[in-house]
Amino acid sequence: MAGKVLSLLPPLVLAAAGLSGLLLLCVPTRDVREPPALKYGIVLDAGSSHTSMFVYKWPADKENDTGIVGQHSSCDVQGGGISSYADNPSGAGQSLVECLEQALRDVPKERHAGTPLYLGATAGMRLLNLTSPEASASVLEAVTQTLTQYPFDFRGARILSGQDEGVFGWVTANYLLENFIKYGWVGRWFRPRKGTLGAMDLGGASTQITFETAIPAEDPANEVKLRLYGQHYRVYTHSFLCYGRDQVLQRLLASALQTHRFHPCWPRGYSTQVLLQDLYQSPCTEAQWPQTFNSSARVSVSGTSDPVLCRDLVSGLFDLSSCTFSRCSFNGVFQPPVAGNFIAFSAFYYTVDFLRTAMGLPVATLQQLEAAAMAICNQTWAELQTRAPRQQARLADYCAGAMFVQQLLSRGYGFDERSFRLRLCQVAPSQGASPDAQRSRCMGSSHVLGLFASWF
Numbered sequence: 001m002a003g004k005v006l007s008l009l010p011p012l013v014l015a016a017a018g019l020s021g022l023l024l025l026c027v028p029t030r031d032v033r034e035p036p037a038l039k040y041g042i043v044l045d046a047g048s049s050h051t052s053m054f055v056y057k058w059p060a061d062k063e064n065d066t067g068i069v070g071q072h073s074s075c076d077v078q079g080g081g082i083s084s085y086a087d088n089p090s091g092a093g094q095s096l097v098e099c100l101e102q103a104l105r106d107v108p109k110e111r112h113a114g115t116p117l118y119l120g121a122t123a124g125m126r127l128l129n130l131t132s133p134e135a136s137a138s139v140l141e142a143v144t145q146t147l148t149q150y151p152f153d154f155r156g157a158r159i160l161s162g163q164d165e166g167v168f169g170w171v172t173a174n175y176l177l178e179n180f181i182k183y184g185w186v187g188r189w190f191r192p193r194k195g196t197l198g199a200m201d202l203g204g205a206s207t208q209i210t211f212e213t214a215i216p217a218e219d220p221a222n223e224v225k226l227r228l229y230g231q232h233y234r235v236y237t238h239s240f241l242c243y244g245r246d247q248v249l250q251r252l253l254a255s256a257l258q259t260h261r262f263h264p265c266w267p268r269g270y271s272t273q274v275l276l277q278d279l280y281q282s283p284c285t286e287a288q289w290p291q292t293f294n295s296s297a298r299v300s301v302s303g304t305s306d307p308v309l310c311r312d313l314v315s316g317l318f319d320l321s322s323c324t325f326s327r328c329s330f331n332g333v334f335q336p337p338v339a340g341n342f343i344a345f346s347a348f349y350y351t352v353d354f355l356r357t358a359m360g361l362p363v364a365t366l367q368q369l370e371a372a373a374m375a376i377c378n379q380t381w382a383e384l385q386t387r388a389p390r391q392q393a394r395l396a397d398y399c400a401g402a403m404f405v406q407q408l409l410s411r412g413y414g415f416d417e418r419s420f421r422l423r424l425c426q427v428a429p430s431q432g433a434s435p436d437a438q439r440s441r442c443m444g445s446s447h448v449l450g451l452f453a454s455w456f
Helices: 089-094 097-106 123-131 133-147 162-176 245-259 307-315 347-357 366-377 381-387 398-412 435-440 448-454
Strands: 005-007 039-046 051-058 070-076 116-121 153-159 198-202 206-212 223-228 231-241 263-268 271-275 298-303 342-346
Touching (some): 051 097, 070 097, 089 133, 097 133, 116 123, 123 133, 123 162, 133 153, 162 198, 162 223, 162 342, 198 347, 245 263, 245 298, 245 307, 263 298, 263 307, 263 381, 307 366, 307 398, 342 347, 347 366, 347 398
Parallel strands (some): 039 116, 116 153, 198 342
Antiparallel strands (some): 051 070, 198 206, 206 231, 223 231, 271 298
C-alpha cells in the first residue's frame, strides 16, 4: 500500500479498546432507525492467539464516496489462533464452524448469497509463513475449504502485512472516535474540525504504531496515503514482528536462561518447568538458541522479583546503536517524532489496566508508569496471588509486560513526559452485562473494521 492513495470504506465501531497512550475515548453505538434494506459483511480476524468473527451491516448509500458501516454481532472462536494448527491444518478450519453457524443465524437468509466473507490473518501467520511456508499454505487452504462450504460470498483468506495491520487499526480507531465523520443533531453527516489520533496496537506476535504526519517519510515503506470522505491523509506506520506480548515474553525467558539461569521478571516464589523445544521453536527466539541443547529437555526456572535486572533484560530488546535516517525509533527503523494524542489498545490496555485496578497504582504519566512497573516487579508470587487471585494464568508475566510497555513507549517510540498522557477507557454500563463483558467492549480487535473496509 506504500505510496498509494487508498479509498477505504471505514467502519462505525468495533468494540475497541484500550489504554490511551495518551487519550482513549469509547463512543457508544448510536441508536438510529435502520433503513429497510441493509447489506451485510463478515470478517474473521485470525490473530496470533485467537480468532474473532465480526458481522457488519450498512445502508447502500455512501457519504462522499465512503460508506458508513456498523457492527451487527460478533463471535469468539474457541481455541488458539489458526497458526497454532500448523500440525493439524484441518483443525484450523473446523475451529471456525461454531461462529460461522452463528453467522448463518445473524444474517437474514435472503442476504446470505450477497454477504461478502473474508478472513484476515495477522502476525501469528506471518511468523508461521517464515518458518514453514508449506504449513502456512496448508492452514489457509483448510480454512478456505471450510469457508467456501457456507452460502456466503467468500472473497478470500489471506495474511495481512504488518503495514496493513497498522493502517487498518488507525482507520478503525479514528472512525470509532468520529474523527473522520460525525452524524450531526440536524440529521446530516459532517466532517469534524479536529485532527486524528495515532494508534498503537500490541498483539501477541507484533506491535504497530501508526500516526498522521505532515512530511513525507524518509523510508517509503513506512508511508501510506489514504482518501476518506473526500479528505486525504498521509500516515506513518510500522509493524515490529516479534515485539508482540507473547513473543516478547518468550524472548525475555530465553535471555534470562542465557544470562542468569533464573528470571528476574518473574516473582520470587514462582517457578515452573520450561520445555526447551517450545521456547526455541519460534523464529523470534532462534537467534538465542544455545550452541548445544537437548530440545526435549525441561529446565526449572525460578523468579527473583528483581526490577533492575528485569529492566536491563527488557532494554536489550531495543537496538539504538545505528540509524541511517535523520531519526529512528529502534532497530534502525525510521520514525518521525511522535506528536498529538494516541490511542493504545489490545495488550497495552490489559497491562496498564492491571496496574491501575489490581495493583491500585497511578499510571497517568510516564514517570508513574515507570514507577508502577518497578513496583509490580518487586512483588512476590504470594503477594500477587493475594491481589489478583482470579488471574493465575498470566499473573507471573505482568511484571515483564509492564516493563516492556514502559520501555517501548519511552525508549522505543520516544515519548516523554510532555508528549505522554494516559486515560483509561470508561465504559457506559450495559444492562444485564457482566463487568468483564462491559470491559470487553473497550478491548476488541483493533483493525478488523479497517480490514473490512479495504475489501469493499
